[in-house]
Amino acid sequence: MARMSFRSMLLAGVLASGVASAQVLEVAVDASPVGLDPHRATAFSTFQMINGTIYEGLTSIDKDLRVKPGVAESWTVSGDGKTYAFKLRAGMTFHDGSKVEAADVVATINRVLSKEIASPLASRLAALDRAEAVDAATVVLHLKEPSAPLLVSIATIAIVPRSMEAEKEALQRAPIGTGPFKFKEWQTNGFVALEKHVGYWRAGAPKLDGIKFNIVPESATRQVGLASGQYTMLPNIDAATALQLKGRPGVKLAETLELAYSFVGVNTSRPPFDDARVRQAVNYALNRQEIIAAALFGAGVPGGPLSPALKDWVTPVSEFACYKHDPGRAQALLKEAGHSAPVAITINVLPRQDIRDVAQVVQAQLNKAGFKVELKNQEMGQFIQDWRNSNFDMFASTNAGSPDPDDYFFRTFRTGGSTNVFKYSNTELDGLLDGARTMQDPKARQEAYAKVQLMLACDGPIMHIAYGQLFTAMRANVNGFEIIANRSLSTLADTSVAK
């Protein structure tokens, strides 16, 4: 009995030394993933762990936010823009060893569209008529109408094995994808561990033997862990944390401009914000630079309806007349709209520290311009409920962005859009948005979105405030990592840690 335990101790010692020489990247994140099913769990906490690491789509997004090949090595688009033919790479396998074939892509698309799975990603395939596996290596997507955002959208639709098409629960805890890392273990509230996918299609990748996402809720603990070397990377952190780590020995920062933005949004179906003049007044009342300096530590830029990171599409903020800070003009507009006394409103505030800070500065600025603001700091569940039921005058929050402008506008501003909680309806805007989705000529699209931005900046239901700086902090000996504005960690495939 004693001899057996000695032998097992010896074995454990051997195994331990073998494991110690493997290079596992210790990452610290602040939130648990809500699930690992790429079609059902779309929260950021999940996205950053699985996108580009466990899962890949037909296309992928590089660090310059351009579309590049993913599972598909090339594609052709028909003249009328309604038929896309994707050629899949040869010799790809899933993490369970099965070969990747066109039937898997078709099954993936069917899974996303199925009512049973009820995937939030289904709307990204709204233009799709049907998907067809022409042969084992070719998938053809037949669209009802041309779809300009399609190539960007399918980058976020993870390819799963065809056996998973009807499976509802299995992928939540046991992901199977094509990515450079395969799932090893998920200890709830503890960590998510990934290991190298030996059969990955790209030779020489990944360089790491594994990744361990440690779930560490307390910011101070994460910072100390990185500074002391216990953690090697803190991905996608905010300015406050990053600036505290700046200049520490052994630590370096990567940064990029965010696609996400902070904003206040209003209910246009009831007073006072049913009047466009009152909405304009809010814009004149806001001093965006002051908000950025006070609440975001100066790490950000004022922005309109599109992120400045979308260089091909964005209209500069200087073209929006109402973005000039002018409380006098704001008060004049309120008077014009028939309000003599201060306009009393409440702002529901998203329970996130940076948004709470932003809301306080907004309150001070609006109070100086003819409003009387009460802040409601709600708990997340209550906030979501009020948001969904449009039970607010104004709310302060943050929205995610995307490499394609359509994602910034369609769901949020079109009449009946799924996240149009503002009850905003503008038929001219609807026409522009419907049209711009199908335009194939980039120049025509740019003109359409330029008109959209001008329409929304001053009169729209959202007063955009700022696009922040997104940071990733890592040990100085980490090589090959590039930060991407959509928060994907796909460049971990080329990352290595020098000794």
Place this chain on the structure above:
Amino acid sequence: MLRRLLLARLMDLAVVLVAVSMIVFAMIRLIPGDAVAIMLGANTEVTPDRIAALRAQIGLDQPIAVQYFGWIAKVLRGDLGTSLWTGRPVVDEIAVHVWPTVQLTVLALVLGAGLAVPAGCVMARLRGRGADAAMRIVTVAGLTIPSFWLGIVMILVLATVAPSLQLLGYVPFSQDPLGNLARLAMPAFALGLPILANLSRLVRSAMLDALGQDYIRTARAKGVPERGVVYRHALRNALIPFVTSVGIMTGYLLGGAIVVEQVFAIPGLGRLILGAIAERNYPLLQATILMVTLGFVVVNFVVDLLYLAIDPRVRG
């Protein structure tokens, strides 16, 4: 007589469990914020039929009494339900999270309660002298220092003093016993310090109270050596309020020390419950709170048994 006493206590405990289960069941459904809305998230398409389908799946469309009895019936059969988000059995989730909490409880109590008895006795012996006053001031400090602040300060200090030590997070004992204990040392200290402060003051005042009693005068008059007076006579009487307090503290600790767990990134019951509340994960939340209550109740039962051992008056 003894058996009837124990049976009566057991009945009380059963009543407590049932009452708590009902109260918790109702209370969590009163928290504003619809579980279904949160599950579907703030960024997705939500159609009324999708909401209705999810409500039916969770069982929220039935009257609350029906939901309760359905749940209790399953619990009595041993089925604690499945977690809303992951579909994993609740029992598995609790099983994974309970061990860090149990370990932390044991270590904090060993530190806090274990040291409290000698500390309290020393303070009682030194009563009135400068050392006693000094120790009492130190205990006030121990009582008032917040655990999360202490925790963060300890992490920062250790990071500067011994930067290469891996002391954050949690490793199971079976996997790496030394690593497990090394990582739990700091959180156990952060948890144990207020307990030590509290209990040592309790022991001190209970000892002083006992030492002022008539039977102590009798013992001294009989010629019992001072050490025997203090430890054999006074201490046993002082232990009764001490044991009560330890029982209650154990119950609280078993519920998960949420703040310490957050700071030290330990996946214990506190974080499990906090996460379940935020998600409105009703099945997980109900079952976990019920299990924690059961733990509390069992601990208090054990305390009652200890009374029987310590205090002959209860037996009679």
